[in-house]
Amino acid sequence: MNTPISWLKAYVPELDVEPQEFVDAITLSGSHVENWVQKDKNLEKIVVARIDTLEKHPDADKLVVCQMDIGEAEKIQIVTGAKNVKQGDLVPVVRDGGKVAALHGDETVYENGVPIKKGKLRGVESFGMMCGIEELGSSREFYPEAPEDGVYVFPEDSGVKPGDDAVKALGLDDVVVEYEITSNRVDCFSIIGMAREAAATFKLPFNPPVVNVKGSGGDVNDYISVEIKDPDLCKRYCARVVKNIKLGPSPKWMQRRLAAQGIRSINNLVDITNYVMEEYGQPMHAFDLSTIAGNKIIVRRANDGDKFVTLDGQERELDKDILMICDGEKEVAIAGIMGGENSMITDNVDTMLFEAACFDGTNIRLSSKRLGMNTDASAKFTKGLDPNNAIEAINRACELIEELGCGEVVDGVVDCYPEPVGPWTLPFEPDKYNALLGTDIAESEMLETFDRLGLTYNESDRTLTIPTFRQDLHCMADLAEEVARFFGYDNIPTTLPHAEVTVGKKPFNQRIEDMARDICEQNGFSGAMSYSFESPKVFDKLLLPEDSKLRNAITISNPLGEDYSIMRTVSLNGLITSLATNYNRRNKNVRLYELGNIYIPKALPLTELPDEKMKLTLGMYGEGDFFSMKGVCEELFEKLGFAKEVSYSPDGGYTFLHPGRQARINKGKLEIGFLGQLHPEVVENYGMKGEVYVAVIDMATVTMLANFDRKYEGIAKFPATSRDLALVMDKTILVGDVERVLKKCGGKLLENIKLFDVYEGEQVAEGKKSVAFSLVFRAKDRTLKDDEVGPLVDKMIEELKKMNIELRA
């Protein structure tokens, strides 16, 4: 919503503030100013001047030397190259030391304008410059009378004289303010609404237009009748008739105001419609009455599949939820969106039917979306207009038609308003407003505010009558907000809730997540963040089998595109993609982790919310291998106090991992997660080369297993005895299995097992490997003797023999 301050002043005549002050105050009272432009910011010392004499330049064919009357005793001399000027013309002139906004034929944007100084042109002095409309910071679009190329010449009827302020004469001494109006304030999408706000903000009188249509006799009912067949979609339909239409240009003041709104002048009729739409926020439509069959208007839904050509020449396909304006035979307009080609006003129009209606906002919004048609009118209707505004607007338009001599208004209005909406009342509850706001505002101040806003106070029953244009006021809190806005949010005190003490805390699962982050970062992994939705192609990239349950992903019905269409069921894609980004940018040794949800539906299509499972995902390439990644996992489990209960098995069957380098992470039968080297084909699918390692850990499971009970066990007082065991075994035997045997045989006295060598090669037989452990035995209460340790080691060797494991010779 844009409004020139000058237009607001038409209804708030005492409004006289600096633009910055206006903008700050109106923002703080609720109409947020997004932007504002002072149109004459870069215009200085520009006057109306008359060309008294005009002579050829002695040394230049293309220049002329003019003596200009600027309303002062002395004339000034100006040299110009403009071809469109002649003696007697009144033109804007920037004087020596003044400023213009731009230069003719120069695309540069001059933030602070262009200073103009006297100078010599081919040896002849010039004390300023005649200005074209572009140099004044505007364009022909808003000043159609300006020449395409040359100096602006004031039209004869403009009533200006030499010495006048040219900026004022052109209406450029204005500030255009652009507001962000919130969706609840439908009334503020109009000049009148904004003027009311401005008056209330600055506590000034508000004088809305008083409308008076003289009429020219006749009876509108002889010209037209209106029937609303679908009153759920059309609350009100007002129609008036204008005859003997004389199309022509609208007056300058109207053109200027429209120009300030960014609306180009077309002709008096169109301009009046646009003018009232801006002024009252009510869109209107004009039909050529001679095209309306049967002298009647019927408002009804379209039929599925109907075709209709709108006034822009496009054929539109309709459906039964689109509301149409029809005459006795045919459809003539899409209600609230666009008129039809078959009934539009042409230059030959003689009698016109004026429509101001109130259509259902939701219906217009959905229809215009389906049709793909966003018009000025639909944008207004979409907000849900006040039906009582329609009649005022149509009368205002007719008044302007009379004022501008654009036609003769037939007496009477056809007003089809099946269920009139009246104002409603709310109790006046000053104590409650103050209690909610934490203020101590006087009743009288509140009532003054309400009065300025057009609410009427009924003292007898202490109620407030709410006018229908304030559709947003329905409860105590709404009224409290009105009080607060004009009291000033700034003036409300700042206090802290003096309520019951509450304990600030983080949930347990988040504390575990924090620990996981710390462990990852200590191990060189940096935090990453990726989207929750991804492409269904991910499943193929990750080599998931066709029947994998993970392919049952939740689909977004209106995604941004296929690449963002499913909710991830595997957490790997985002992280691998990020690794690939780094890889392609030649970053070395990259380690990333992410904590994020995957989404597992209980059934598809969804009937209830899915399981959201928080996963810790790690990925890396460069330095490090499988065991670096495993080390991180182990550290996490140690930190969470259950590392000793965790086992790793190679039989997880993860298709996206290297079949020989993957492990399922278990606690008993419970799967905590997995880790491994990414399958080389997956690596290739993501455009990378080399070894990539990943791990995924289920946070809910580790949170459940986390155990922070620690008991001090004392520091060992007695020396330990250590034994080394070098064993030869089949390559396929897992060290984990061997360790399990050692632990079992070692019992309580076995304090620690440390693997210190794994060897395959010439020194051992084909298909075998040598594995060496250092075993540490210790008792808490005595120094161990050889004959206590010896039998334990013997038992180990005996048990290992059963697995075909021998001591290395």
Add this chain to the structure above:
Amino acid sequence: MNEKLAAIREQTMAKIKEAKDIDALNDIKVSVLGKKGELTQVLKSMKDVAPEDRPKVGQMVNEARAIIEDALEKSTKEINRLLRSEKMKREVIDVTLPGVKHMKGHRHPNEIALEDLERVFVGMGYEIVEGPEIEYDKYNFELLNIPANHPAKDEQDTFYITKDILLRTQTSPVQARVMETGRMPIRIVSPGRVFRSDEVDATHSPSFHQVEGLVVDKGITFADLKGTLLQFAQEFFGKNTKIKLRPHHFPFTEPSAEVDISCFKCGGKGCRMCKGSGWIEILGCGMVHPKVLKDCGIDPEVYSGFAFGIGLERVTLLKYEIDDMRLLYENDLRFLEQF
């Protein structure tokens, strides 16, 4: 005897003085104090001394021994000191060479900003509560006073799964879920991922994070909301931060406001960061709409409350002066390493 001892003493002291290294000192020690050393020989020759003189001679020998031992020790220390200082001269390093660092990961800037935020509110007695990212329409819209066909539903460009299930467009549904439990008083913050169908560009992402705050109790006022936000802003952005509330509209709060903070870069003078205004828009807030309280089973005649919502990415971008939101989701190590 006396002379002999004096001679040994003098000679030895002279030798000690001349000794250049530890070996020389050791040789002296052996040659004088050793088993066959000169002083030991004197003791051995005691048998030739008259018995009545023996104690005296013994004392003299011990005295000499003590003096020599003392001299030896001092010399040893001195020589060691010299050796050490020479060694250290050879060991000089260039201290301007870079330090050796262990490979460390970096926390994501968004996460750092979130933790900072949470710390402030936990310190103020708020509990952190999470809610589902895939949510029922009921919690995301209906209970928040956004009924079917409400234009706000369009404004928020929702991703739908089914008619009733969607990707939450805000963290506000957690408010409704917490209020529905009926436990009073409520003082929570709820951070989390939210989704809106915005195309990706420098300032938009279809997935981002919000932090929602909610306080409900008896007698909670708009002034309390202002005070709470001021305290938050000063803790988070610096103790001289000022706040400005502008009236605004949200369906689930009334009165509502948008909150600007004084620019933390220029202190309010106006700079590029605040686009010259001296203020930066940071969050939306308001008093919980009575209808929302009622629909969630709380009597608005008894209880009142306030709520606020902060766009986390916005805070992150501002705080670290990051000029493109896409960087947050690219995870380029050269970006992450800067935090």
